Amino acid sequence: MTDRIEDSTRLQPGPTRRAFLGAGALTLLGLAAPTVPPARAQTPKRGGTLVVAADVSPPGLDPQKSAAAHSWMIAEHVYSTLLRRDPKMNLVGDLAESWQVVNDTTFVFKLRKGVGWHHGRDLVADDVKYSFERMLDEKTASPWRSNWSIIDRVEAPDRSTVRFVIKRPFAPFFSYLATPHYGAIVPRDIVEKNGDLQRVASGTGPFMLDRFVPDNTVVLKRNPSYHEPGLPYLDGLEYRIIPDEAARLAALRAGTVQYLWSVDPLIDRQLQGAAGVVLREPDGYCAQHGMAFNQTRPPFTEAAVRRAVSVAINRREIIASVLRGHGEITTKIPPCDAPFGYRGDDKGLPYYAHDPALARRLLTEAGFAGGLDTTLEVSPRFPQTVRTGEVMKEQLAGAGIRVTLKQVEWGAALKNFVRTEYEGMSMIPLVWQPDPDAHVYDIFHSGSNINLGKFKDARVDQLLEQGRTTLDRDKRIAIYRDLQRHVAEQAYLIFPYASGATEALRDTVKDYVSIPGAQPGSRSRIFFKQAWLDR
């Protein structure tokens, strides 16, 4: 075993192209050479605390327990993962110095030397083993337990070697390892002392938790012994919880906060031209809306009716009006995940182009010559979803589909959506997932209890299984393109658009790296690691 590890190429600071060619299957999984950091216009200055205006207080800080994006925002600055993604979305080593694919189901990772926890002790292989065993333990009630159920065992043969044995070939494995909330490595001693990591934190990441006052603030301070020498430049990072949008915008204008994300496309115009404020468009659209049909009863059991809905809505018009152009046509795998994402337009995908005449024909064919009445559930928690619903209602009326918009409280709306307990249609915002498989498997598979709309399609199931077990990247791309085309053709679900969050920063924030489509939880990223303040 040890021999084989020493044979594997040493990766400094990340894996090289050659290492992957040698490592066989990994190249096929989409791993690539690290990208060279962009040339700096100015020499970074050290010090200062960057204040982020956050809209929601994290319900807890434990990356292995909290399913809330606002917890991950903190966790990804505090914890490290074995692998991580660079701004080009390539997988590179983080805590792992090198790794080796022994066979399709066995992977060996060699840990970086001299990495210490924030509380002082050295990182050891047992911490990695413990982190995964903790998520798999039923008592932890981790939301990520099922993601890792593929793991047969994790072994720590010595202080710096970790070996994963998985039950069968599983293509998303490495993506999951690089996802901050799935793959965070946590310290056994701190978890055992405190029961969990909801209120306390100790990681190996660039920032350490100073204090967490729920509904008020999360203060992080610089980790002086972070494993990337010299980083971070900031002395501190604070997440100030400001629930009111007008208050957040005012605080940014006044300069008391330096960053806020997810500016509503209807509001970002207010900030345009504000002194000292820089708006950043996302580099890719990763977040989406999804509309599901209740396919347990008529009329949506009929493919023709679903197709009629698909062509009755005008996706371009929705993007232009609701998003003011800040969006793209999408399938479930968003354009930012191209080439997996179907970067098509409405001509490339079946039943995507707006065609009310075709919609009427399809309805007549299905026996609804006089049109039909149905409902659409949306939650006022997300005003953008409600606006999207209103525009769709108008468009559908044009084809004779009369929609009653039902506004439902979010807790109920989410449950109804996930369990198909709405009357006609239901729409919610969906988030980016760390792998094409994670995007579609559970919501498309006939055997899943969150199959959105409760549709059953043997071909879909077959493609999903193939996509998950095929390790060749090009073959995987072909499988997912087939799948998306098929789902569009059957109109099992409607994806009106992919969108992204506009970010607003003070111009004093320099070298902030935005990863495509950055939005809370929608991307794996450490975005303030290299940032500095020009004070």
Add this chain to the structure above:
Amino acid sequence: MARPLTSYIGKRLLLLIPTLLGVSVLTFLLIHLIPGDLVTILLGITASQNEQTRQALIHALHLDRPLAVQYLLWLGDVLRGDLGHSLVTGFSVRDELARSYPVTLQLALMAMAIALAVGVPLGVLAATRAGRALDASTRVFSLLFISAPAFFIGTVVIIGGARYAPWLPTLGHVPFTESPARSLGAMLPAASSLGLAISAIIARFTRSSMLEVLGQDFVRTARAKGVADRGVVYKHALRNALIPVVAMAGTQFVYLIGGAVIIEEVFALPGMGRLVVNAIYQRDYTMIQGAVLLLTSAAVLVNLTLDLLYHLIDRRILYA
């Protein structure tokens, strides 16, 4: 005098027990009646796919037991002095309440102090100068602040502050125990937004109550006896005019200690209002139950204090 008063207080406090029991049963039933479930909210769409994960969580949170059993388990813990842990975060409910209630209480007290300090003098001035310019401008002030909701005034304060006085702290919270001066300063904008709205109501109330009292026989008698104008207004009339004002301010205060949700949101104060609203959104049953116990107790105690205050203002008001 002392005896009936203590037994009255004792009786009122004893009544707190059935009140709390009733309220907790009612809240428990209501919160379980709301559609939507904690587990889906907790796991999110990504993780709720796995029935095993769902069942494990349901079991861990005792949500698989009958409702009555869940309630009795909770009640048993409460009787032993344990309010339990948040189902969402695992935080101790008692610690969370201890963290957020002082914020709400401080906001309520500051807002009330501002409301009374502005409202009562304005009302008195308006009453004594009824029909004159000052009275008219007071009326405009009242109408403005009664019509404009506190959150609107708050938003104006924040946006105006950011634009014209960016150095002023308008957002965020400093615990009183950390630095009383900074804490009061940081909360002043929020407390003023809330307090001014209430002061407008108090001013209107004080004015009409004063006008009524000033027209009464005993005031005329006092004047006839040669009591100076100031003495008539402040010693004789105001004392009598204050009773309805105290009653009204008391109702407002009971409302304030329940947590001024919107003002807390606007000014980013980590108070009780936001705690409860978030707990309801997330179906955090234990947190809601704990908060309701605290809020009910506070409301009962404030009402009791108010009744005692009437007695202080006017000794003739006795209790049966």
